[in-house]
Amino acid sequence: MRIATEILDKFPELNESQREIVGHIEGPLLVVAGPGSGKTYCLVLRTLNLLLLKEAQPRQVVLCTFTEKAALEMRHRRRIQACEFHIKTPPEPKICKECDLRTLCRTEGIIQ
Ligand SMILES: Nc1ncnc2c1ncn2[C@@H]1O[C@H](COP(=O)(O)OP(=O)(O)O)[C@@H](O)[C@H]1O
Numbered sequence: 136m137r138i139a140t141e142i143l144d145k146f147p148e149l150n151e152s153q154r155e156i157v158g159h160i161e162g163p164l165l166v167v168a169g170p171g172s173g174k175t176y177c178l179v180l181r182t183l184n185l186l187l188l189k190e191a192q193p194r195q196v197v198l199c200t201f202t203e204k205a206a207l208e209m210r211h212r213r214r215i216q217a218c219e220f221h222i223k224t225p226p227e228p229k230i231c232k233e234c235d236l237r238t239l240c241r242t243e244g245i246i247q
């Protein structure tokens with residue numbers, strides 16, 4: 136577990152479980168928590184943490200959710216946070232409807 140100091144400084148209110156999520160860089164992670172507990176909040180910060188720590192390039196990150204409304208909100212939050220941290224990412228990440236992750240990754244050249 137490792138969290139960029141920029142995130143620790145800017146989000147001192149993250150609780151211990153949230154820090155564990157944000158700082159998880161070692162591979163897959165399943166988070167089960169109730170509505171409004173900060174899952175999306177932490178997912179966006181985890182993305183930014185990977186970028187700040189240079190554990191991932193922006194083009195290697197794909198965020199998935201179930202509804203278009205949720206996708207728009209996630210993209211909006213990610214954009215705001217990326218701006219705050221001066222992380223250069225594509226201005227408008229695509230929202231891809233009804234596609235499976237493997238197809239999306241192929242389209243984006245992440246896998247062959
Ligand atoms: N540690 C935190 N500090 C400040 N606000 C937080 C924190 N965790 C969650 N929130 C806020 O709580 C609200 C619900 O979070 P959200 O990520 O949408 O929850 P979930 O995805 O689990 O339903 C959002 O407004 C989010 O910004």
Ligand SMILES: [Mg+2]
Pocket residue numbers: 174175176
């Ligand atoms: Mg959510």
